[in-house]
Amino acid sequence: MSRSAAEIVCEYGPFPGVDHVHGVTYDGKHVWFASGDKLNAFDPASGKLLRSINVAAHAGTAFDGQHLFQLAEDRIQKVDPKTGRVLATIPAPGGGGNSGLAWAEGTPWVGQYGDRKIYQIDPQTGAILRTIKSDRFVTGVTWVDGEVLESLEMPPGVEVSGLESDGGKQFFCGGGRSGRVRTVRRPKRSSATDCGSKGPVDSASQ
DSSP, X not given: OEEEEOXXXXXXXXXXXXXXXXXXXXXXXXXXXXXXXXXXXXXXXXXXXXXEEEEEEOSOEEXXXXXXXXXXXXXXXXXXXXXXXXXXXXXOGGGSOEEEEEEETTEEEEEETTTTEEEEEOXXXXXXXXXXXXXXXXXXXXXXXXXXXXXXXXXXXOOOOOEEEOSSSEXXXXXXXXXXXXXEEOXXXXXXXXXXXXXXEEEEEO
């Protein structure tokens, strides 16, 4: 696996009232990010903050094509983005200590920071279906076509808290305590590779 410097394309924020970005996801039109007690949506074309939902939002965020899924301590909440209502909750693996969250293959995938693992879980019960070990502390999870070919290194002092692919040429990266969200260009090598499968990509720190 090769390593290269991450190319930051754009930076959004800081946003009013936001001092920490946790999870990040993309619904095809808007970028959503968790900020502790709210889920927030902004327009990636203009950077304008469009709306906020009052819901516990302590870590990873995901979108399944219809609903938002949000880590909140020891549980995962299913949220209606139109009304802001929490429709259901399931237990998070390990009883907490979770970080990244992604949706792929019809299920949530949960990063666990301290255990350096990514779990595939049942969306109805929270039962662990599969475990992937990481060699680093997992701070965010997303899914893209292909397999893990390259590691991107952010500039010194730039924190990553949450990660999401736009399905194309870039990633949205939560900026942790900076209160910002950044876009990073997806490496040309991996974007041009089609291995006939999908694989999880984690943002991590050693």
